[in-house]
Amino acid sequence: MTDPLLSIRGLELAFDTFDGPYHAIGGVTLDLRPGEALGLVGETGCGKSVLTRAAFGLLPSPPARIVAGSVKLAGRELVGLPERDLRSIRGAEVAMIFQDPMTYLNPVFRVGTQLVDAIRAQSKGRIRKAEAKDIALAMLEKVHLPNPERQFRAYPHELSGGMRQRVLIAMALAAKPRLLIADEPTTALDVTIQAQILRLMGELVEDMGLTMIMISHDLGVVAQVCSRVAVMYAGQIVEDAPVERIFDAPSHPYTRGLLKALPHPFKPADSLASIPGSLPDLLHPPTGCRFAPRCPHAGPACVSGPVPFADLAPGHRAACRLHLEGGVLGGTGALAETA
Amino acid sequence: MSRLILKRLALTALMLLGLAVVTFTVANIAPGDPARLAAGPDATQEMVERIRVERGLDQPLPLRFAYYVSDLLTGDLGTSVYTGRPVAEDMATFLPATLELVLFAITLAIVFGIPLGVAAAVRQNKASDHLIRLIAVSGVALPMFWLGLMLQWYLALELDLFPLRGRLGVFSDVPPTITGMYTVDALLAGRLDTFAEALRHMLLPALALSLPALAAIIRVNRAEMLEVLGRDYVVNARAQGIGPGRIIGAYALKNAILPTLAMIGLRFGWMLGGTVLVEGVFDFPGIGLYAAKAAVSSDFEPIMAVTLALGAAFMLTNLVIDLLYAALDPRVRAQI
Numbered sequence: 001m002t003d004p005l006l007s008i009r010g011l012e013l014a015f016d017t018f019d020g021p022y023h024a025i026g027g028v029t030l031d032l033r034p035g036e037a038l039g040l041v042g043e044t045g046c047g048k049s050v051l052t053r054a055a056f057g058l059l060p061s062p063p064a065r066i067v068a069g070s071v072k073l074a075g076r077e078l079v080g081l082p083e084r085d086l087r088s089i090r091g092a093e094v095a096m097i098f099q100d101p102m103t104y105l106n107p108v109f110r111v112g113t114q115l116v117d118a119i120r121a122q123s124k125g126r127i128r129k130a131e132a133k134d135i136a137l138a139m140l141e142k143v144h145l146p147n148p149e150r151q152f153r154a155y156p157h158e159l160s161g162g163m164r165q166r167v168l169i170a171m172a173l174a175a176k177p178r179l180l181i182a183d184e185p186t187t188a189l190d191v192t193i194q195a196q197i198l199r200l201m202g203e204l205v206e207d208m209g210l211t212m213i214m215i216s217h218d219l220g221v222v223a224q225v226c227s228r229v230a231v232m233y234a235g236q237i238v239e240d241a242p243v244e245r246i247f248d249a250p251s252h253p254y255t256r257g258l259l260k261a262l263p264h265p266f267k268p269a270d271s272l273a274s275i276p277g278s279l280p281d282l283l284h285p286p287t288g289c290r291f292a293p294r295c296p297h298a299g300p301a302c303v304s305g306p307v308p309f310a311d312l313a314p315g316h317r318a319a320c321r322l323h324l325e326g327g328v329l330g331g332t333g334a335l336a337e338t339a
Numbered sequence: 340m341s342r343l344i345l346k347r348l349a350l351t352a353l354m355l356l357g358l359a360v361v362t363f364t365v366a367n368i369a370p371g372d373p374a375r376l377a378a379g380p381d382a383t384q385e386m387v388e389r390i391r392v393e394r395g396l397d398q399p400l401p402l403r404f405a406y407y408v409s410d411l412l413t414g415d416l417g418t419s420v421y422t423g424r425p426v427a428e429d430m431a432t433f434l435p436a437t438l439e440l441v442l443f444a445i446t447l448a449i450v451f452g453i454p455l456g457v458a459a460a461v462r463q464n465k466a467s468d469h470l471i472r473l474i475a476v477s478g479v480a481l482p483m484f485w486l487g488l489m490l491q492w493y494l495a496l497e498l499d500l501f502p503l504r505g506r507l508g509v510f511s512d513v514p515p516t517i518t519g520m521y522t523v524d525a526l527l528a529g530r531l532d533t534f535a536e537a538l539r540h541m542l543l544p545a546l547a548l549s550l551p552a553l554a555a556i557i558r559v560n561r562a563e564m565l566e567v568l569g570r571d572y573v574v575n576a577r578a579q580g581i582g583p584g585r586i587i588g589a590y591a592l593k594n595a596i597l598p599t600l601a602m603i604g605l606r607f608g609w610m611l612g613g614t615v616l617v618e619g620v621f622d623f624p625g626i627g628l629y630a631a632k633a634a635v636s637s638d639f640e641p642i643m644a645v646t647l648a649l650g651a652a653f654m655l656t657n658l659v660i661d662l663l664y665a666a667l668d669p670r671v672r673a674q675i
Contacts, residue, residue, distance in 0.1 A: 058577060060569075091580030098578075103571035108593045108668055118579035155669040171579060 003075070004031040005211050006055075006179060011069035011079075013054045013235075016062055023282045024050050026235045026290070027069070027306075032179075037205060037212045039222030039243070041258070042232035045279060048215045051232070052181045056094055057086035073179070091122040095172035099184040101164035105156035112136060112152035115171055122175035139170035143200060162193035166200070173204060180205070180212045186221060198224055219262060223247065228315070231255045234280050234290040240309075241316035251310075251318040254291045289321070299328025340665065340672075347661060351654045358650040359411065363404050366639040376637055377420055411647075417640030421633055426644045429629060434648060435519025436506060437618070437625030441610050443522075444545040448552035449603060453592075455553075456560025456599070461587060463565060471557060478554025483613050487547035487620035494543060502540050504622035511536055544621040548613055552606035559602040563595035570594075597668055604660035608653040 008030045014021035025047050032038055040048045053059050055071045055078065071078040073093065078086065090096075098104045106114055115136035120127050127135070133152070140148035143166040156164060165185060172180065182201065186194040202225055205212050216222050222229055223243055230240040231254065239252040250256045260273035277294035280286055286293065288303035295302065301321050310323035321328045374391040375382070382390075391397050395406055410417070416426035459471040495503045506521055507513065514524035514533050521537035567573065568591050576586050614627030622628070626645045633641035665671045 056578075058574060087577075087580050087582065089580075090578055096575075096578040098571065098575060100571065104575040106572040106576070106590050106594070107670060109590070114576075117576075117581055117585065121579055121581040121585075124580075155673075157670050157673065168575070171575075 002033055004072075005034045005074055006030075006032040006213075007070075007072040008051075008055060009070045009072075011051070011054070011071060012067040013050065013059075014065050014067050016065060017283070019283055021065075021067075021283075023067075023285045024064075024235050025054060026282075026285055028232075028235075028237055030230060030237060030240070032211060032213065034178075034211050035209065036228055037214065037226045039219075039226035039229045040213055040215045040232060041217060041219060041222055041229060043217055043258075043279075046232045047235040048217075048232055049183050050235075052096075052183065052213060052215065056090055056096075056181075057081070057083060058090070058096075088124060091118065091172075091177070092124070092175050093177055094179045094181065095175070095177035097165075097168055097172050097180070097182045097185045100188040101161050101168055102188065104168055105164055107156055109155075110152075111154050111156060111159070111167055115139070115152070115167070115174070118171045119174045135174055136170070139174045140167070142173075142204075143167075143170045145170070161189050162197065165189060165193075165197055169197075169200065169204070173208065173210075176208060178211060180210045181215070182212060183215045184217070185214070187216070187218070194221075201225065219246075219258065231258065234285070235282060236290055236319070238291065238320070239318040241313075241318075245313060245316050249312075249316075251312055251316070251323060252291075252320045253295045253297055253322070255318075289319070297322055297328055301326060301328050340662075343665065344658075344662065347658050351651075351658060354654055355647065355651055356408070358647060359408060360404070362643045362646045363407055366643050367400060367403075369639070371637050373639060416644040419633065419638055419641045421636045421638045421641070426641050429641060430626065430644055430648060431519065433624060433626040433629045436521075436623065437611075437614050437627060438652075439520035439522060440541055440545055440618075440623065440625060441548065441607070441614060443541055444548035444610055445552060445603070445607050447545060448549040448556055448606070452553045452556030453560055453596070453599065456557045457564055457587065457592060457595075459557065459561040460564030460568065471561075475554040475557040475561075478550040478552075478557075481550065483547055483551060484616040484620055486550060487544065487617050490543045490547055491620065501543050506540050506624060507533070507536055508540075540623075544617050544623050547617050547620070548610050551613075552603075552610055555602055555606050556599060560595060560599045563598050564591055567591045567594045593667060597664060600660050600663055600667075604656050607656045611649045611652055 008028055011025055011028045012023070013025035014023050016022075028051060030038075040051070042048055050059065050064075054064060054066060057078070066079055069079065073089065078089070081089075105111065112133065116129060116132040119132040119135050120129070123132075137148045137152060140151055145151050145163060145166050151159065151163065151167070156167075159167065169185075185201065186197050189197060198221065201212075204210065205225075212226075214222060214226055219229075226243055228241070229243050229246045230237050231246070231252065232238065233254045239246070239250070239255045241249075241251075246255065247259070250259055254275070257273070257275040261275070275294055280290050280293060286303065288301075288305055289295070289298070289307045292298040292302040299321065307319045307321055308324065309317040309319050311317050312323060372387075374387050374394065374396050377394070378387045378390050395403060398406070414427055416430065418424070419426050419429055422429055455471050455474070459468045462468045491503060495501045502508065511533060514521060514528045514530055517524050517527055522534055522541070525531070525534035525537055564587075568587070573586060573591060576590050581590070614625055615631050616627070617623070618625045618627035619631055626648065630642055630645040633639075633645075
């Protein structure tokens with residue numbers, strides 16, 4: 001097996017607040033091999049964006065603080081790296097595309113200026129302005145933006161949402177990065193544009209041989225683009241599997257709940273299931289499984305301590321006692337005796 | 340763009356007419372008989388009546404307003420009882436002095452205010468941020484005339500670093516009048532020593548005038564920078580690997596400067612009004628002092644002229660600010 005391009009080990013991140021540390025990420029371990037397209041799914045606020053931003057030093061610190069763990073990009077440790085070095089990695093090796101194309105372009109600078117700035121920064125100043133402009137125009141062409149010369153001179157407010165997202169994709173991919181992090185790139189767009197952008201991204205990922213993490217709360221989008229899915233809940237990964245296994249054999253109760261909450265084209269809308277309860281308070285995270293308070297199967301073992309991953313199939317793991325020896329009741333140990 | 344300028348200039352003319360109505364009305368319903376004032380304390384009733392007819396003061400108010408406006412348009416601002424000279428001549432002497440002082444003061448406030456605001460935002464909650472905010476708070480809290488007195492007492496009297504009063508030393512030659520601003524005229528005449536002297540005379544009153552504006556600019560610019568630095572486009576710029584210098588100095592500042600500009604325009608107007616206090620403290624012969632002396636002697640025509648001039652300056656400033664807004668923000672241009 002090839003060495004992972006991105007390797008996250010036991011990453012813990014907290015935001016310091018007046019009420020104490022808010023444990024936004026609670027021990028995430030994740031490997032990404034070159035060429036993989038991983039979908040990172042979970043409900044709003046589960047830490048998907050925070051995880052990827054924290055890994056590359058994009059969160060303001062304070063209040064964000066990496067408590068433990070390691071993030072390695074092609075073998076190079078990123079945790080503890082000074083901002084200067086992180087900056088040379090961002091853009092050049094790791095590119096990001098964000099959710100709302102309306103707000104991620106600077107309103108008072110021309111599209112071309114921003115593209116040229118980004119391209120020159122990605123090249124660490126080695127590329128001259130004129131050359132950067134040529135690259136920018138070529139990239140605008142590559143993302144199928146009509147009339148690149150005109151869009152280059154335009155201001156962001158003169159472009160539609162779909163066009164702006166194409167500009168941001170062109171900006172992110174200009175330096176031919178190794179890893180692309182797409183943070184809900186289609187959420188803010190309407191459905192037809194969404195399909196166009198997804199097709200474009202699929203095309204570019206294949207074309208450029210990119211490794212990608214696609215963050216989404218939309219399992220449909222992930223199924224379309226990704227080969228593997230990691231499900232996050234309350235700052236932890238609960239299940240990680242090839243995309244078809246997630247749909248065919250979801251193993252964590254939270255994943256099953258998520259899938260039940262998907263609308264079905266042939267069933268009436270009122271049959272949509274929801275997961276009762278709400279997210280745990282991450283100022284005081286539960287010691288055991290973070291999903292246990294909402295889980296229909298939860299037993300005493302679930303709340304007694306951290307839940308390790310159970311390997312269910314090649315490339316399929318789930319952090320759930322249901323699949324571990326002893327089950328939710330805690331097996332033959334002390335708990336069974338006291339019960 | 341030129342359409343906007345024309346539109347705004349026409350609007351400015353209308354606003355000036357409105358201001359003329361207000362100043363004229365206030366001056367004419369204020370207690371005191373202008374004819375008797377002009378005639379002097381020993382004049383007989385006959386002489387007072389003759390002056391009343393001569394000056395058209397017996398005519399109905401709307402007609403007198405029409406005369407007043409037509410005089411204004413020909414550049415006749417009336418005569419000052421106090422100086423005995425035409426108000427237009429007085430204004431030509433005193434207005435450049437005040438403009439020079441106020442422009443210098445606002446320049447100081449901008450040149451120090453914007454970098455300090457940016458620095459405070461970038462170093463939020465660190466010692467330097469607290470220090471800068473202390474300056475900002477004291478600038479808002481200290482009254483201008485008191486600050487002027489303290490500067491005068493300490494820096495001019497105690498330490499003898501700066502002259503106490505006036506625009507130039509008693510024995511210095513006034514540079515040949517071109518703009519009426521001593522620093523500019525001295526430079527044009529190539530007299531560097533006179534330039535330095537005029538600048539030294541202006542520094543303390545300008546400091547007193549500029550501190551409140553400096554404080555306001557720091558506060559607004561700091562708040563705006565903090566807001567803008569948290570925006571999505573800054574996150575994207577950082578994700579592209581763009582360096583902090585470019586992000587703070589261009590990407591964030593160009594967005595944060597817009598509300599700061601509005602504050603600068605507002606403060607410039609306040610500063611014009613503040614000259615009445617500060618010029619009094621430093622005996623600086625500008626229109627603030629001129630207006631104050633005229634007010635004490637119920638000399639209405641200079642007061643009306645000064646009010647109009649300050650109003651016009653304020654409106655012109657706002658026009659310039661609006662144009663700068665359009666120049667900096669393409670979304671504003673798109674709405675024109």
